[in-house]
Amino acid sequence: MKAVLVLSGGIDSAVAGMIAKQRGIEMVAAHFSLEPFTDNSAERKSIKIAKKIGIKKLYVVKHGNIHAEIVKKINHKYYYIVTRRLMWKVAEHIAEKEKCNFMITGENLGQVGSQTLDNMAVIDNAVKIKIVRPVLCNDKNETIELAKKFGTYELSTGPEMCSVLGPKHPATKSTKEIIENEEKKLDMKKLLKQSIDNIKIIRLC
Amino acid sequence: MIKKNIKIALECPVRQKRFYIRARISLKMDFEIKPCRTRATYSAKPKKNVRLDLSKLKDSFKIKIETPVASVIDADGEEIIVHKYGEIKFKTCKDKDKIKKIAEEIYEKIAK
Numbered sequence: 001m002k003a004v005l006v007l008s009g010g011i012d013s014a015v016a017g018m019i020a021k022q023r024g025i026e027m028v029a030a031h032f033s034l035e036p037f038t039d040n041s042a043e044r045k046s047i048k049i050a051k052k053i054g055i056k057k058l059y060v061v062k063h064g065n066i067h068a069e070i071v072k073k074i075n076h077k078y079y080y081i082v083t084r085r086l087m088w089k090v091a092e093h094i095a096e097k098e099k100c101n102f103m104i105t106g107e108n109l110g111q112v113g114s115q116t117l118d119n120m121a122v123i124d125n126a127v128k129i130k131i132v133r134p135v136l137c138n139d140k141n142e143t144i145e146l147a148k149k150f151g152t153y154e155l156s157t158g159p160e161m162c163s164v165l166g167p168k169h170p171a172t173k174s175t176k177e178i179i180e181n182e183e184k185k186l187d188m189k190k191l192l193k194q195s196i197d198n199i200k201i202i203r204l205c
Numbered sequence: 206m207i208k209k210n211i212k213i214a215l216e217c218p219v220r221q222k223r224f225y226i227r228a229r230i231s232l233k234m235d236f237e238i239k240p241c242r243t244r245a246t247y248s249a250k251p252k253k254n255v256r257l258d259l260s261k262l263k264d265s266f267k268i269k270i271e272t273p274v275a276s277v278i279d280a281d282g283e284e285i286i287v288h289k290y291g292e293i294k295f296k297t298c299k300d301k302d303k304i305k306k307i308a309e310e311i312y313e314k315i316a317k
Contacts, residue, residue: 036269036270036277036284036286037270037275037277037286039245039246039296039297041245064270065270068270068271068272071272071273071274072272072273076273076274157243158243160243160245162241162242162243164274164275164286164288164292164294165272165274165275168290
């Protein structure tokens with residue numbers, strides 16, 4: 001079994017990766033960098049976490065300019081949903097290239113306003129690949145305890161510049177129709193191609 | 206500086222009636238400089254709610270990337286992220302005096 005792990009550099013995705021590793025799943029990782037709206041600290045953290053998990057290949061997708069393009073055209077409250085759908089499509093492309101059976105994310109139900117069941121269903125709808133979420137129903141403290149146990153906590157909590165593009169009040173209840181209408185304001189095929197063209201592969205020892 | 210429209214009530218001695226004059230005054234922006242939550246960068250944050258007119262940035266600064274929510278600019282050799290709700294993030298600058306000077310300049314030029 002092989003999977004692509006979407007690695008943000010935070011606590012949850014690192015723990016998701018460690019749980020998958022314990023199950024003997026082979027992985028490559030994908031990190032979406034929001035530079036120039038952040039610095040490269042999240043990317044540096046992702047490299048360290050990927051090494052800790054034992055991942056040998058990290059795909060870094062420079063996505064800042066693409067998120068800027070999205071923010072300019074859509075209703076801002078749907079920002080997280082539209083950007084995530086695009087990120088999942090890129091991850092699906094990586095999975096196909098790497099012959100992965102599924103993808104793994106650190107999503108956690110209700111942890112942030114955008115990660116509701118409705119929104120996750122709409123996000124999943126963008127891709128055909130199966131998604132496994134090992135920390136979906138964890139309490140945050142539970143995930144923190146696991147991170148400490150796995151030795152990823154210190155790596156995940158290091159300095160990181162937060163992105164500023166997200167809305168103050170993201171939509172918590174979206175539908176496929178609403179989001180597809182928002183996506184009509186964008187050239188999604190072009191954005192997907194740009195994302196794929198912006199991939200940098202880092203080989204980790 | 207923040208520019209504000211105000212209305213002043215005056216009594217007219219001739220007609221014995223109250224009338225109003227409108228004026229535009231400038232107030233100094235009150236902001237604080239502190240490290241962000243993870244201590245990765247310094248940011249300037251206004252103490253009161255404020256909106257910035259990001260479209261005015263191009264008149265005074267070199268724009269690297271522009272969106273309706275936030276823009277990345279180059280000011281005095283520093284890469285800075287300016288958010289429409291007033292937060293200014295400094296990617297690499299740790300010099301508080303320089304941060305204060307740049308933040309004051311940005312607020313003076315683009316605060317609504």
